[in-house]
Amino acid sequence: MISLANPTRFLGLVEIVVPWLTALVVILLGAGLYLSFFVAPPDYQQGETVRIMYIHVPSAWLAMGIYAIIAIAALGTLIWRHPLADVAAKAAAPIGATFTFVVLVTGSLWGKPMWGTYWVWDARLTSLLVLFLLYLGLIALWQAIEEPGRAGRAAAILALVGAINLPIIKFSVDWWNTLHQPASVFRAGGPTIDPSLLTPLFVMAAAFVALFVLLHLIAMRAEILRRRVRALQQSQVEHAALAGA
């Protein structure tokens, strides 16, 4: 594992893994969509709108999970100053922002027919909106500071401060009186959802995890190459300056 922390070895691994992961994503997404629309029955309370859950819930898990990965990578940047840690964090941010955007929009589209409103300033929804803003802040910070090392350290501090939001999102439904329902899958005492609805949910979750890993690896490769291009351009400028002097 440690040898893979070398960027060149990592690029070699990505070259091998990406085609297999692409195939896995296509298979899992195909199976998940088939189960969601053609096998899963309608819910006894929500009716057909339960089908929104198959994209909303896995997106919510990924939105939080990706931020947790960024926070762990931030530790790697600040403590060990490992170049791949910063690359991993930067590459994950746009993916996490997209998953959070999907959670917010699909949640609103589920909320209108079920709650009678697209949005309420309830603790779960508000803390998830804060997560989305944190992702946007991180992306903006990386874009604003030109030198990757400085940008990485600044973003790592912001990421670690923002990590306090993760337990707030998770336990908001227990700590406050919210319109959003409490946890029904990962809870003490097991899931409260029937297996006929749970199986498509887990298959879609596996598809989304595979999609994240695939996009993250490609984005990390792009970021490593971007830094190599930048370093070469800088050395060219330095050579030209020395030759001119």
Next chain:
Amino acid sequence: MPELGPHAAFIIAAYAVAFVAFGALTLFTVEDDRKQRRLLMEMERRGIRRRSATKPAAPSVKMAKPKAAKAPSKRGTPRPRKTRS
């Protein structure tokens, strides 16, 4: 496609938004990766290389040792034992 009931528009809209968002993210990610590869290849074609890339490449497959240098097998003539002085 099953009958999606009175809230079909919300269900279809949710899947459409997810499809467009993930599709756009995938296109952006893949295009960025291709762009960086193109840029790096362009620089290498112009002779601009990383210092580590100018070193002679290590062989990907290690050469087998010549048979003459092979140590005698355990089944063969035993090596003389070292005696403690």
